[in-house]
Amino acid sequence: MVGGPPWWHGKFAGYGYRMTVPRQAILSTLSKSKKHLSAEDIYLSVHKAYPGIGLTTVYRTLELLVRMGLVFKFDFGDGRSRYELAEGPNTNHHHHLVCRGCGRIIDYSELVDEETKILKQIGQTLSKKYDFSIDSHQIHFLGLCNKCK
Amino acid sequence: MVGGPPWWHGKFAGYGYRMTVPRQAILSTLSKSKKHLSAEDIYLSVHKAYPGIGLTTVYRTLELLVRMGLVFKFDFGDGRSRYELAEGPNTNHHHHLVCRGCGRIIDYSELVDEETKILKQIGQTLSKKYDFSIDSHQIHFLGLCNKCK
DNA sequence: GTCGATGCAAAAAATTTGCAAGTAA
């Protein structure tokens, strides 16, 4: 509970973008949630506090935040994209177990450092070979959760 | 060029499903392509040879094949799902580089054995801890390809 | 004051569903 401006202040001006109420609200919602929110989840949350904010703005803002690298976008195969804050006080690097039965997503952080270490090396090799600039990675394990198997 | 029935014959009866012309055609298309085909790609290819086959059947068949484990489904973030044959004479295990700029997908097979070896170990640990039965995994590196950076 | 940002309504795109008719086993 230290107060002060959120860590993302100042990130916008540098890119020539503006800090607005909808952007604050969307970042705030993302930073408070531990889940993988869909655009509609975010809309509902934000719209409750600021009824003026529309779904279109949510989509446009998320696209911007992903481009800026502040937010990660995931597709787990259920037809809607999910979004997570890329960094910040409450975020921790993790990967996902995806249930093909019910769509449940389990985050795991165990062993992620080990995974990341290997992927970093491999990424460098691929980066060079394919002249491709890598800025993030995703690992998904697919299968069935305890309820679905 | 050995002829004989395709390797997937017999996979259906065991599950109580039937082998039909549309299913043959869809599997055949998938087995001939090296790419990550969308449902519409598959529809166009199959529909050319068998104009009677509709897009709905393609979607329903793909869902079935994914459930059977014969086909993998991927979402690279461009709003349409992609499908690849899971196994077969022409398939090789690979992972993906995904360009955030133009959506281009680069397959790589280098170092995949190394990745898979590690992930297998990690998968076992997670499997136990989360009571989750893992049957496949995906690794995506995200970034910008040579044309987009 | 300027130019980026927003809201609303409409459009577009991808995927799913209802139901009668077709067909593999």
Place this chain on the structure above:
DNA sequence: TTACTTGCAAATTTTTTGCATCGAC
């Protein structure tokens, strides 16, 4: 013959776009 499959059309769902207005810097 029986029950799984299919095709068509219609419906749903998610995401994008046009355009006039608003507001951050």
